[in-house]
Each structure stands twice: as C-alpha cells, then as structure tokens.
Amino acid sequence: MDLFLQTLLNGLLQSGIYALVASGLALAVGVVGIVNFAHGEFLMLGAFMAWAASAFLGIDPLLSLPIVAVAVFGVGALTYRVSIRHVLLAPELNQMLLTFGLGILLQNLALMLLGGNTRTVTTPYQASSLNIGELSIGGPKAIAFGLAVVVLGALYFTLYRTVLGRQMRAVAQNRRGAQLIGIPVDRVYLIAFGVSCGLAAVAGVLVSVLLFASPTVGLVFALKAFAIIVMAGLGNLTGVLWASVILGLSEALVQTYVPGGGGWSDAVFFLMIFGTLVIRSFRKAA
Amino acid sequence: MKTLLLTGVLLAVSGAGAVKVGVLIPLSGAGSVSGQAAKNGYELALDEINKAGGVLGKPLEVVYGDDASAPAKAVPEFVKLVTVDKVDFMAGGVSSAVSVALSGPAKQYNTFMAWIGAAATPVEDAFADHKYFFHYHPWSYYNFEAILGFFKTLKDKQGAKNIAIAYEDGPFGSAGIDATVDAFKKAGFNVVLTEKFKTGSGNFGPLVSKAKAAKPDIMYWVGYDTDALPLATEIKQQNLKLGLIYGTPPSWPVGFEKNPLANDIAGLSLWLPTSPNKESAAFVAAYKKKFNNVTEEYFAPLAYVNLKSLAAAINKAGSVDKDKVAAELARINMPTPFGPLTFSKSLKTQYQGFKAGNWLHFQFLNDTRVPVYPANFSQKPVVWGK
Numbered sequence: 217m218d219l220f221l222q223t224l225l226n227g228l229l230q231s232g233i234y235a236l237v238a239s240g241l242a243l244a245v246g247v248v249g250i251v252n253f254a255h256g257e258f259l260m261l262g263a264f265m266a267w268a269a270s271a272f273l274g275i276d277p278l279l280s281l282p283i284v285a286v287a288v289f290g291v292g293a294l295t296y297r298v299s300i301r302h303v304l305l306a307p308e309l310n311q312m313l314l315t316f317g318l319g320i321l322l323q324n325l326a327l328m329l330l331g332g333n334t335r336t337v338t339t340p341y342q343a344s345s346l347n348i349g350e351l352s353i354g355g356p357k358a359i360a361f362g363l364a365v366v367v368l369g370a371l372y373f374t375l376y377r378t379v380l381g382r383q384m385r386a387v388a389q390n391r392r393g394a395q396l397i398g399i400p401v402d403r404v405y406l407i408a409f410g411v412s413c414g415l416a417a418v419a420g421v422l423v424s425v426l427l428f429a430s431p432t433v434g435l436v437f438a439l440k441a442f443a444i445i446v447m448a449g450l451g452n453l454t455g456v457l458w459a460s461v462i463l464g465l466s467e468a469l470v471q472t473y474v475p476g477g478g479g480w481s482d483a484v485f486f487l488m489i490f491g492t493l494v495i496r497s498f499r500k501a502a
Numbered sequence: 503m504k505t506l507l508l509t510g511v512l513l514a515v516s517g518a519g520a521v522k523v524g525v526l527i528p529l530s531g532a533g534s535v536s537g538q539a540a541k542n543g544y545e546l547a548l549d550e551i552n553k554a555g556g557v558l559g560k561p562l563e564v565v566y567g568d569d570a571s572a573p574a575k576a577v578p579e580f581v582k583l584v585t586v587d588k589v590d591f592m593a594g595g596v597s598s599a600v601s602v603a604l605s606g607p608a609k610q611y612n613t614f615m616a617w618i619g620a621a622a623t624p625v626e627d628a629f630a631d632h633k634y635f636f637h638y639h640p641w642s643y644y645n646f647e648a649i650l651g652f653f654k655t656l657k658d659k660q661g662a663k664n665i666a667i668a669y670e671d672g673p674f675g676s677a678g679i680d681a682t683v684d685a686f687k688k689a690g691f692n693v694v695l696t697e698k699f700k701t702g703s704g705n706f707g708p709l710v711s712k713a714k715a716a717k718p719d720i721m722y723w724v725g726y727d728t729d730a731l732p733l734a735t736e737i738k739q740q741n742l743k744l745g746l747i748y749g750t751p752p753s754w755p756v757g758f759e760k761n762p763l764a765n766d767i768a769g770l771s772l773w774l775p776t777s778p779n780k781e782s783a784a785f786v787a788a789y790k791k792k793f794n795n796v797t798e799e800y801f802a803p804l805a806y807v808n809l810k811s812l813a814a815a816i817n818k819a820g821s822v823d824k825d826k827v828a829a830e831l832a833r834i835n836m837p838t839p840f841g842p843l844t845f846s847k848s849l850k851t852q853y854q855g856f857k858a859g860n861w862l863h864f865q866f867l868n869d870t871r872v873p874v875y876p877a878n879f880s881q882k883p884v885v886w887g888k
Contacts, residue, residue, distance in 0.1 A: 336756070343763055430728065476698055479698040
C-alpha cells in the first residue's frame with residue numbers, strides 16, 4: 217500500500233513541473249496561435265541563467281527566479297518582434313519551421329558559448345523532503361507543483377478577470393475583429409509570447425535545481441508539454457493542470473508496476489497523444 | 503605580392519604530406535564531459551608530439567569532429583573526416599551506440615581506428631573482424647570484473663548482500679545486463695531489483711520507491727552524468743538507506759564533487775590525478791601547465807596516451823602504411839599514467855589495450871574523489887552507510 221501511495225505522490229509531484237512547462241506553451245498556442253517548437257530552448261535559457269546566478273553570483277535559484285523570468289520575457293518579446301511577428305499570417309508550416317529553426321539556433325548558441333557539459337547547482341533544500349510515515353514528499357518538486365498551481369491560477373485570473381485577459385481572449389477568438397474594435401493586437405501578441413517564454417524560464421529554474429542545466433535539457437520537457445496541450449485541447453489553459461496530473465500519474469504507474477517500466481515511461485506521452493486524437497476523431501465522427 | 507605568393511606556396515608545400523589524424527569525440531550531447539576532457543588530452547599530446555619533431559618529420563595534424571553522442575550525427579561526421587578531410591588515421595570514440603553505428607563505414611573505407619572509449623560488448627562484436635581496430639578502454643566485462651572484485655570485498659567486510667541495479671536503456675547500460683545479474687548471483691549476492699531508466703529524464707521517483715521496498719545494501723547504477731544528481735537527490739529525499747551508491751558513468755557532472763549530495767557516492771575510474779606513478783605525475787604537471795587546472799576525468803589521459811602511442815607507432819613504421827603502423831602499434835610497450843600499455847587479444851578483437859587490472863574505485867569525500875580500492879591505490883577506507 218505504501219508503494220502505491222508513494223507512486224501516486226511521485227506522479228503528482230512530477231506533474232507540477234510538466235504543468236509549468238505546458239502552461240507557457242498553451243498560452244502561445246491559445247493566444248498567439250503559434251506552435252512554438254523553441255519552447256524547450258527558452259526553458260534551457262532559464263536553467264542556464266539560474267545556474268549562472270548561483271555559480272557566479274551565489275544567488276539561490278529560487279531568489280533569481282523573478283529576474284530570470286523577466287529576462288527571458290525580454291528575450292521572448294524580442295524574438296516576437298524580430299521573427300514571430302512576420303509569420304503570423306503565413307501558412308502554419310512556415311511558422312513551425314521558423315520556431316523549429318529558432319530552437320536549433322538557441323541550442324547551438326548554448327553549445328558554442330557554454331559547451332555541452334552538464335551543470336548542476338547546489339542548494340540547501342535540494343534534497344529536502346517532508347516524511348509522513350513511510351511516504352516522502354520531495355521539497356523542490358512540491359515547490360514546482362505549488363508554483364504550477366499559482367501560475368495557472370494567476371493566468372486564469374488574468375485571462376478572465378482583467379482587461380488584458382479580455383483583450384487576449386478577443387485576439388485569440390478573432391484577430392481582425394479585435395483590431396477593428398481598437399485592441400492593440402500586436403502588443404497583446406507580444407505580451408502573450410513574452411509571458412509564455414517567461415513561464416518556460418520559470419520551469420527552467422526549477423529544472424536546474426531538480427536536475428541540471430545543459431543545452432539539450434529542454435527537449436524532453438517540451439515534448440511532454442506538447443502531449444499535455446494536445447490532451448487538454450490546443451490553447452485550453454484550464455485543462456493543462458489535469459492533463460499534467462494524468463501524464464505524471466500514468467508515467468509513475470507504468471514505471472512502478474510495468475516490468476521494465478522505466479524504459480516504457482517515455483512512451484506514455486506518445487500513447488496519450490495517440491489515444492486523445494483517436495478518441496476525439498471518433499467523437500467528431502459520432 | 504610575389505612574397506605573399508611564395509610564402510603561400512612554401513606553407514602549402516610544408517603542409518603537404520603531413521600526417522592527419524581525425525578525432526571523432528562527443529563535444530556535445532550526453533557524453534560531452536568525457537569528450538571535452540579527451541579533447542584537452544589530445545591537445546596536450548599534440549603539443550608534445552610536435553615539439554619533439556612531429557610525425558615523419560612534419561608537424562602532426564589533428565582534425566576534430568563532434569559526434570554529439572548521437573549515431574545520426576556521428577556517421578556523416580566520420581565519413582566527412584575520412585573522405586573530405588582525408589585523414590590517415592581515426593582516433594577518439596566515446597559512446598558505444600555511436601561506435602556500433604560507425605562499424606559499417608569503418609569497414610567500407612577500411613579505416614584505421616585507434617579507439618579510446620565504447621566499452622559495450624556490441625562494439626566488440628561489430629569490430630571483431632576489423633583488422634585495423636585498436637581498442638584502448640577496457641571492455642565492459644573487464645569493468646564488471648573489477649566491480650565484482652570490489653563488491654566481494656564489501657560482502658566480506660561489510661556484510662553487503664542485496665544489490666539493486668538501475669541501468670539506462672541504451673546499449674551502454676543494457677548490454678550484458680543479464681550476464682551482470684547472473685554474475686552477481688553466482689558470487690552469492692541477492693539481486694533484489696533490476697530496473698531500467700531513460701537517461702536524462704531525471705525522473706527517478708518510482709525507481710527509488712521500488713528500491714526502498716526491496717531494501718538493498720548497494721545501489722549499482724549504470725548511466726550517464728546527467729543521471730547522477732537526480733538519482734542522488736531522489737535517494738536522499740525518499741530516505742533510502744543504503745550501504746553504498748555505486749555508479750559507472752563515463753564522466754561525472756561538472757562541479758558534482760562540490761555538492762553535498764555527492765558525498766560517499768562511489769565510482770569507477772581508470773585513473774585519478776593522485777595515481778601513484780611517474781607518468782601520471784608528469785601528465786598532471788603538463789596538464790596543469792597548459793590548462794591551468796587539474797582534471798579528474800580519465801578520458802583526458804586516455805586520449806593523451808592514444809595520440810602519443812599512435813604517433814610513436816607511425817614514426818617507428820616510417821610511413822602511414824596501415825599494415826606497418828598496425829604491426830608497430832601491436833608491439834608497443836609504453837609507460838602511461840594507467841600503467842604500461844600493451845595490446846593483446848580480448849574475447850573477440852585482436853588488439854585490446856587496458857584490461858580489468860587498470861581500474862580503481864573511488865568515493866566522493868570532502869569535495870574530491872578519493873581512491874578507496876584496491877589496497878595498493880587506496881588512500882582511505884570505504885565509507886559504508888549502513
């Protein structure tokens with residue numbers, strides 16, 4: 217029984233980091249309408265910035281988190297101005313190729329400037345945990361889960377209770393209509409894309425504490441974020457948390473109870489994408 | 503203008519005929535720590551070789567290629583080095599998966615391979631019939647022989663009985679895992695858990711939960727540097743009580759030794775800067791002079807020995823004829839930081855350099871790697887956690 221409960225806890229805690237990564241991606245898809253294949257690389261930027269702040273300035277990654285988020289928001293906004301903005305009306309394939317290329321560019325820049333080494337940070341709370349009987353709740357993962365809930369709550373509040381949120385929803389529904397009633401569409405897109413990148417960086421900071429920083433660290437999380445937003449429905453922010461929890465729990469259950477499950481766990485998200493798309497197409501046909 | 507042209511012609515003439523060695527190593531990707539350590543070793547060896555007169559009377563040339571620890575990138579890079587850069591010999595090679603993929607083109611171009619890494623047995627199978635394949639790193643069964651020897655000592659002295667095995671699901675971790683389990687059982691151990699994981703995923707929660715239920719004395723993990731900290735963190739968070747965490751990554755993360763979570767974790771190395779032999783001390787001094795630091799990665803001296811021995815064999819052969827160089831390299835008996843380098847048969851290949859006797863076991867203690875076994879290298883006794 218302890219093993220089962222610990223497995224559920226492991227899955228739940230893992231889902232926090234997935235939700236953080238996926239929330240930014242869902243914002244980019246939902247508001248800007250662009251599938252950002254470079255999302256994992258913005259996460260990587262956040263991880264490296266947190267590592268650099270810790271290694272060179274001695275700043276704890278959690279303290280550097282707001283600065284890193286703002287800095288990567290800036291990088292995202294600049295990326296939007298320089299590149300994304302010009303392909304918004306282009307065919308989807310062009311948009312995907314652009315973001316894919318951006319991802320490769322950022323990854324290779326990191327390789328050239330920082331090398332391919334794995335970098336780790338040291339914090340006093342890295343291995344902290346709360347033990348209840350035989351069950352253990354890892355500190356940094358619990359922080360990630362809490363942050364994911366707060367971030368998604370804040371995003372939900374912004375989208376449904378603020379002027380900017382109304383503008384974002386209007387732009388997402390009908391770009392031309394929103395423009396006609398005087399909404400600064402370009403500015404809304406810029407903010408949404410920047411925030412999406414900033415959220416990836418927040419996840420990156422936590423990844424640097426939980427795992428490591430390296431030029432390729434973002435890829436695996438970006439792939440899982442794609443699975444989550446497909447499950448939640450493209451651009452559906454409210455569905456991101458439950459989709460992340462389902463993914464985290466499924467992976468943990470497969471890892472614990474399927475023989476050789478550690479090797480299968482990364483196939484879980486592909487199965488989920490497949491299953492979701494098949495069920496949706498059956499529903500549509502019905 | 504005439505002077506410029508003349509200088510150009512002279513430079514071209516002086517470069518013509520220089521021996522070229524292609525070095526294919528992972529400068530990025532999962533094995534990049536080893537690859538970058540190896541690059542430093544090659545640079546140091548190249549300096550020394552060229553200062554001593556070069557190879558066949560001309561400065562030796564090294565052309566680097568990044569295999570990115572990925573077969574899909576390694577194969578075109580290898581073909582480019584052999585066909586476009588027209589290197590005379592190939593050196594390098596860290597990843598087993600990459601090396602297996604290279605066996606086809608290596609045979610197609612009949613390439614001379616002086617290979618430093620790639621310990622998995624599928625590589626040995628792939629190159630068994632290649633007559634120009636010189637393998638420096640011990641094969642995985644030699645590594646395991648050394649590990650089993652250490653664990654048997656822990657069984658006798660600490661009462662270690664139960665082993666949990668966590669291995670990455672690529673060729674590096676998976677090759678020979680059944681034989682590993684059998685060998686542990688034959689040596690009187692209980693293998694209480696055998697679990698695979700995806701390297702780089704960092705998701706060790708379920709694996710550690712299962713290990714906790716199995717109550718092992720030793721956690722033996724076979725993976726890469728990216729797995730070291732996430733696994734150590736999860737073990738600590740879930741309060742898994744172990745006598746020893748023992749890992750065999752080709753390299754450890756940069757700065758891992760400074761992290762308190764690294765304390766007492768044990769590993770395997772062919773060499774440490776404290777290795778008590780004359781060549782090791784000379785290598786450490788030369789490395790420090792060139793790079794202003796000291797490396798603990800054994801791929802640095804391994805690459806150094808690789809290029810120095812290859813250059814010596816070419817000079818002795820007096821030409822770049824592959825058969826003549828192979829004959830000279832096969833005869834080599836060279837003092838190195840690891841002990842003497844000689845080539846003899848392994849289970850399947852003709853030319854195997856270092857074997858089980860070259861390994862030493864260390865623990866991360868007080869921010870550094872301290873040799874703890876075998877007795878002739880040991881500086882401190884093993885710290886046993888139970």
